[in-house]
Amino acid sequence: MKYLRKYPFLGPLVAVVVVYVIFAIVAPGSFTRAENLTTMAGQTVVVGIAASGMTLVMLLGGIDLSVGSNVALSTVVCALCMRAGAPAILAAAAAMASGLLSGLVNGALVTTLRITPFIVTLGTMRALRGLAKGLADEQKIDAPSSGLDALVAPLPPGYGWALFPPGVWIMLATSGLVAAMLVYTKGGRHIVAIGSNEATARLCGVRVERVKWLVYGLAGLFAGLAGVMEFSTLTVGDPTDSVGLELEVIAAVVIGGGSLAGGEGSVAGALFGALLMTVIRTGSTYLGIDNWVQDIVTGGIVVTAVALDRARRASETRR
């Protein structure tokens, strides 16, 4: 138990392994092919990257419902830049900048207007969606993908040594950086402190508003990066993309041990949470399970994961 408390991501890790093994037994043999592993890793990238940002926001005790719209906006910005002839790296940077900007707006609204983050981001969710549709002229934008599509595509022959497509490594690197920031920097500990008890943190001299502002900005930046990955999958800029993505991202964080009340959460856990949902989705496809069953199973797993987590914590406090 004490290990579980120290490493909260162990729970979701075990869940991923268990679910994987179940599918490996019941699904057709090709489920355990290496190709399927890389495909699943590739499909986890968007949610995985966005979940890093969401973990930070939820550690603060906040929430960001605008992630899905932000991702869609980034795919549009990315596609517009590519269509205008910008090189891939510049288009990606522009998409991330649009994400960062949206995140900073979220942060500014949360800290200055003192409205709960749920409402603020519920508003920006619609607003960013509208902005994306407006920018895209209510159409999907065709753009040359000139290289960006290689981010999450299966590795070309001869590059097998890389194991995973670059997008997966970028996801792992972002998660690693965020996790390190939480453990080793003062700012990271301030985030946890605010989420645990905002008033105390303020009394201890933590500049609460500034930390919040930056965290929402960072979450936006990650959403922008996730949008670049999304564009590389879609190869078009799609303003109607990722509707409901925010719920998947929140589910990943919660499965990974995050709490809506703040102060708790694990970047690695969120990554396993995201992976768990991909494994379920892929396994369902392999088994040919009806979509409605898949919806129910995913919903059930989110609730079960949280219930187990609460039970574990209750037993800890009783001790």
Add this chain to the structure above:
Amino acid sequence: MFGRTLRFALTLVAALLLLSCNRSKDGGATKIAVIPKGTTHEFWKAVHAGAVKASREIGVEIVWKGPLAEDDLKGQIDVVQSFVAQGVSGIVLAPLNDKALEKPVEGAVKANIPVVIFDSDLAGSAHKSFVATDNLAAGRLAGEKLAALLGQKGKIAVLRYQEGSASTQKREEGFLEAIRKMPEIKIVSDNQYGGATTESAFEKAESLLAAQSAGSGGVDGVFCPNESTTFGMLLALRKAGLAGKIKFVGFDASEKLVGALRDGHVDALVVQDPFKIGYEAVRAMAEILAGKPVAPRIDTGAVVVDKASLDKPETKAIVAPDLAPWLGK
């Protein structure tokens, strides 16, 4: 406590490794993945039934799997990738977007999995065949019918479906092309999109009718290019008390739409043959897998159905095919 958890995890990993050694690839049975745009529209149920019929006749296995949400592009790409990773024998796909699915289809072909596209076209030339209604011609049929209903003059509005959906855009194009040939018909609105669901189409239809003051004669006729927009428009017309007063040509036939046709709330429906689309697509894939040549373009036809022709047996077979023997529901 943790020791036990760890041991459990290690056992699982070991079991997993053993499994991956044992189960390399299952050979034998031909397995065709059939990927629709969605699974909730009635249209797709008829396609599904047709696909099942073909699979039983030929003796192949089909897996029917669409994206979770009706219009989820990323979801559909994920499904295609998963089937490629699984190594199915062939993929039959109705792409949600004519460009975005190009890369995943190329990926399938690279992995030696042939692809047949059905219902909506795809850019590129990686797929072997395209099985669908000639949507441009079907749209023209709708335009000519609405023009005839209006006596070649009046004001009409179009509630479009969704950008990037090739099949419905072709229908809209064909419809507008036919209408523009009539100098006395004015198009008052053709830039509103109903979106993926009946709900969103209903809201758009309501505001479209209000904006064009349809209640006071601003619109004489409307056209919708698919099932969800047609049903959304029908609900909006009924709510506004305009059903039966405004000439209404829709697309596709569900039970509810056929009922509305009987009530006179819809004047005509252009009907594709979804059962035949599903049937022909799986057949084409089976021929490819058997090494036989198939035509690059297979047209499955469309007809105009109105109240008078509704009860003819040849219309019935298209409008309300008996799905129970195939879907078992």
